[in-house]
Amino acid sequence: MYAYDELDRTLINERVSEFRDQVKRRLSGELTEDEFKLLRLQNGVYLQLHAYMFRVAIPYGTLSSKQLRRLAHVARRYDRGYGHFTTRQNIQFNWIKLAELPDALADLAEVGIHAMQTSGNNMRNVTSDQWAGVAPGEIEDPRIWSELIRQHTTLHPEFSFLPRKFKIAITASEHDRAAIKIHDIGLRLHRNADGETGFEVLVGGGLGRTPFIAKTIKPFVNGRDVLSYIEAILRVYNQYGRRDNIYKARIKILVHELGIEKFAREVDEEWKQMGDTELRLDRAAIEEVRSRFSYPLYEKLPHMPDELKQAAHDPLFERWRRNSVAPHKVQGYSIVTLSLKPVGGPPGDATAEQMDAVADLADKYSFGEIRVGHEQNLALPHVAKRDLPALFKALDRLGLATPNVNLVTDIIACPGLDYCSLANARSIPIAQELTRRFANHDTAGLIGRLHINISGCINACGHHHVGHIGILGVEKNGEEFYQITIGGRADENAQMGTLIGPAVPYAEVADVVEDIVEAYLALRDRPEELFVDTVKRLGVEPFKERVYATR
């Protein structure tokens, strides 16, 4: 867990009273919507189809049970009893009244939660691996660095009025769970030959209208220099970035137009000129932040406790354990993923009751800590293996033990036309129908790892470009149509999917996905060959044939 210091708390409280005053002036007519819009966006408030939408940051995806209970309270008291976890370690409330927003913000501020940097053209919530600090083989906890960057960039004038929003993600593991290659800046923590820790720096990733995979501009920047290096990148961006055209304003376009070599040279040039600034982190500054992250006092526990041996006879428990429980860096402990993708449910939604219950389970079994991942699921990061059977029973009762993590029904979907004012087409009902089609978890297990991502428009909030199967809502003559891509991926081998053919109507999407999956099952050369690998080996043609032969 991370303990905010006094400065942060003061800042958060100031923002609440400022916003309370702004809302008051808006409602009295003293401020026009034009004047108010920027102010509300700075506090995470969007206007959507049915109401205001309120986006709250969960820095590096770490929540205490107390914070989660407070989110449940906001859902219950100010909204309609549920919240939606997003792909960027935020939670959104869909039905908030503007007049009550200052109260909601104040309630959240009491537990150190805020909505700064969740919207607007500034540095957004710096995201990280949801298994940070507990994954085996991690170099070190990447959240320390997320926090150092967050502190440096929050409300920093140079970063508050960027040409466009700016997103950074950090990973410290071999396997990238933070999707760093589709962020404006991706940082991969690693050790150089001399044993120093530092970052491989990638820039220019992003999806949306013009998708790009981030490219490496520097294989190694020493950790103590990471702030000045980021600053150098942002200065180059601020200098050249296109403020005149919203579609060309993201850094990915600049990197593409300048070329990665020239961009890297410019950044290096700028960085050299900055010299040995006060941005160089000294050991004490790093240690100060490190010391604010507390880790549980783990017990010395056996690798294979009796409780686990006994429960292994229960096939339902075993199926869940194999799917949702991952190894922990400390012997005798596990990381448990809580699927927010029940069959027939909206992906990523959690009710206030579920949030409260998860907070209680976190207190009982996970040292009061909860994590939020970019796949729109939750995790309990420190569960003793002996407690797994009891935890399974409790989660199952709450509808949070669907054994589908990373399987075909673990769908990432944006809110789409049911909530979003920018949407072309609906996302959630497509996801719901797909989870019904593949409702048999044993079959889904046989299909293996398969990520479906759905976005309701080209803004790509559902990351459809990098879904193993990507579904994008488009509009044709006022009707909902969907383009289907296959072969995308968001991990360390990130790549965009390939379009398989003409868009298909709403009613046919689930059939098409079933066809694609059946084609894969017939084509894979052995059961372990993952869907993406079969697509890589054979290309899209065989899938295309299967889908369009009968359409």
Added chain:
Amino acid sequence: MTSPLEQKKIRITGPSVVTANRTWDGAVVYRTAQKGWSTELADAATVGTSDDARVLLAEATADDVGAVGAYVAPVDLKDGGKIQPGNLREHIRAKGVTIDLRVPA
């Protein structure tokens, strides 16, 4: 469903209303003939020409305290003159989400 938020030139091809979100709570509202706002589509003032739509929109936009983001939306009057939403987006705004939520609405 191209988002109507970027509406520049107003050219309507059928019966239309002006809709927006109420400022204090964000609720979907429709401009009425009495120069007010109503949460009921049935109360909306309907227009049939682009000129009338422009006038209604200008009037609605002027009331920035009452509602925000006003735009012209198509409606359907086929069912005996009863005003129905003219496309899926407006249907969702008028009637709510199309999905089963697991929570009481």
